Amino acid sequence: MKDLKRILLNQKVELEQIDLAMLCTRKEEQEIxxxxxxxxxxxxxxxxxxxxxxxxxxxxxxxxxxxxxFDDERLRHVSADDLDAILQELYVxxxxxxxxxxxxxxxxxxxHLFVNRxxxxxxxxxxxxxxxxxxxxxxxxxxxxxxxxxxxYPFSFSEYCAIRGVDVQGATTMAxxxxxxxxxxxxxxxxxxxxxxxxxxNKRNYLFSLREAIIKKDICQRYKIRYQQxxxxxxxxxxxxxxxxxxxxxxxxxxxxxxxxxxxNYITYLQNAYLLCSVPKFSLKSSERNAGRKLYAVDNAxxxxxxxxxxxxxxxxxxxxxxxxxxxRRIHLEYEQLYYLRKVQDFEVDFVVVESSHVRELxxxxxxxxEPTTKLFNREVNGLVKGAKLTHCxxxxxxxxxxxxxxxxxxxxxxxxxxxxxxxxxxx
Numbered sequence: 001m002k003d004l005k006r007i008l009l010n011q012k013v014e015l016e017q018i019d020l021a022m023l024c025t026r027k028e029e030q031e032i033x034x035x036x037x038x039x040x041x042x043x044x045x046x047x048x049x050x051x052x053x054x055x056x057x058x059x060x061x062x063x064x065x066x067x068x069x070f071d072d073e074r075l076r077h078v079s080a081d082d083l084d085a086i087l088q089e090l091y092v093x094x095x096x097x098x099x100x101x102x103x104x105x106x107x108x109x110x111x112h113l114f115v116n117r118x119x120x121x122x123x124x125x126x127x128x129x130x131x132x133x134x135x136x137x138x139x140x141x142x143x144x145x146x147x148x149x150x151x152x153y154p155f156s157f158s159e160y161c162a163i164r165g166v167d168v169q170g171a172t173t174m175a176x177x178x179x180x181x182x183x184x185x186x187x188x189x190x191x192x193x194x195x196x197x198x199x200x201x202n203k204r205n206y207l208f209s210l211r212e213a214i215i216k217k218d219i220c221q222r223y224k225i226r227y228q229q230x231x232x233x234x235x236x237x238x239x240x241x242x243x244x245x246x247x248x249x250x251x252x253x254x255x256x257x258x259x260x261x262x263x264x265n266y267i268t269y270l271q272n273a274y275l276l277c278s279v280p281k282f283s284l285k286s287s288e289r290n291a292g293r294k295l296y297a298v299d300n301a302x303x304x305x306x307x308x309x310x311x312x313x314x315x316x317x318x319x320x321x322x323x324x325x326x327x328x329r330r331i332h333l334e335y336e337q338l339y340y341l342r343k344v345q346d347f348e349v350d351f352v353v354v355e356s357s358h359v360r361e362l363x364x365x366x367x368x369x370x371e372p373t374t375k376l377f378n379r380e381v382n383g384l385v386k387g388a389k390l391t392h393c394x395x396x397x398x399x400x401x402x403x404x405x406x407x408x409x410x411x412x413x414x415x416x417x418x419x420x421x422x423x424x425x426x427x428x
Contacts, residue, residue, distance in 0.1 A: 044152035045274035065099035080110035112142040155191030157424040190301030207305035218273040282339035316367035349387040359393040369403030
């Protein structure tokens with residue numbers, strides 16, 4: 001391949017320019033096991049910091065590793081047949097390395113065969129990818145358990161505070177006020193690392209380009225989408241409908257898409273590429289769980305910054321979106337699931353956390369609970385009480401942006417009212 005060595009050398013130089021002192025510590029760093037025989041795979045939406053996370057762990061541990069980034073446009077025509085040539089050049093450049101870091105490896109067809117061979121040879125592998133199908137498809141089929149998955153989202157509120165230099169421990173009025181001020185910013189602008197680190201970036205252009213890359217590279221190219229504009233229009237409308245319950249039939253009818261099957265596929269692709277996340281409806285019937293779902297943006301930055309966005313100042317829904325993504329960050333996918341609960345014309349619970357088929361917690365999210373109206377109180381509190389009766393769960397939490405942190409007792413059930421800033425920082 002022409003200029004291969006120069007490309008890999010350029011990537012090495014870029015890697016060496018990283019200043020570790022400028023990087024935020026993220027909890028997912030502890031999940032990367034450098035001495036494991038399993039391939040360590042970090043997966044998540046584009047620009048969430050996957051590459052930086054891996055580089056930081058490798059550099060801090062002074063590991064002798066080689067690096068190749070397959071999201072480089074100069075490597076866009078690389079095929080499986082080129083991988084041996086790339087490996088040889090890496091040995092020329094780096095010498096006898098112990099670890100190999102393959103960035104956005106899903107861009108190479110049949111990459112899994114190459115990875116399998118390297119694992120058999122004892123090479124320690126660190127991989128990143130921007131498509132969940134990378135795991136649900138190729139990995140489960142071809143690596144048969146020889147990988148460890150780490151899911152990475154954009155910055156959490158805790159990480160956002162660290163970047164902004166906010167005191168997260170103080171209990172003074174000033175400390176709480178400043179945290180709430182920063183949380184207001186967070187729920188409006190989101191947590192993409194580059195936008196926080198470089199405030200001079202044009203956010204609208206950045207997010208438009210990012211969304212286009214997700215749709216074109218991670219979906220259209222991968223799944224050979226014929227009607228790309230339909231997919232793009234669907235993505236825009238679904239981002240407008242964040243935090244809302246939608247059925248596949250409703251979506252197809254509202255957008256004039258004749259095939260419900262196409263809608264299902266497109267939404268699956270958008271989820272696999274981490275543009276959207278969905279939470280299914282809690283029910284003992286699988287048909288009901290699959291029929292209804294609430295959609296959330298993977299980061300609040302996408303809520304306003306997309307084509308023809310329906311701008312909304314609904315801080316309550318934005319806070320719910322933040323809580324949804326934080327819950328997805330926290331749950332252990334092996335034995336925990338996240339749902340919502342809704343009985344039409346009766347009540348709704350925003351989140352139901354299930355652990356090993358047992359309902360562990362019910363969570364309601366509201367913005368202003370300082371002096372709740374009767375309607376607001378009944379909707380949020382009675383929803384939790386009715387949900388508790390239905391699910392036999394007494395661990396009830398009300399997350400609020402404004403209000404008094406305390407326990408309230410309704411119909412003999414205790415509801416823990418916690419401030420959003422405390423809950424997001426893990427102090428509930």
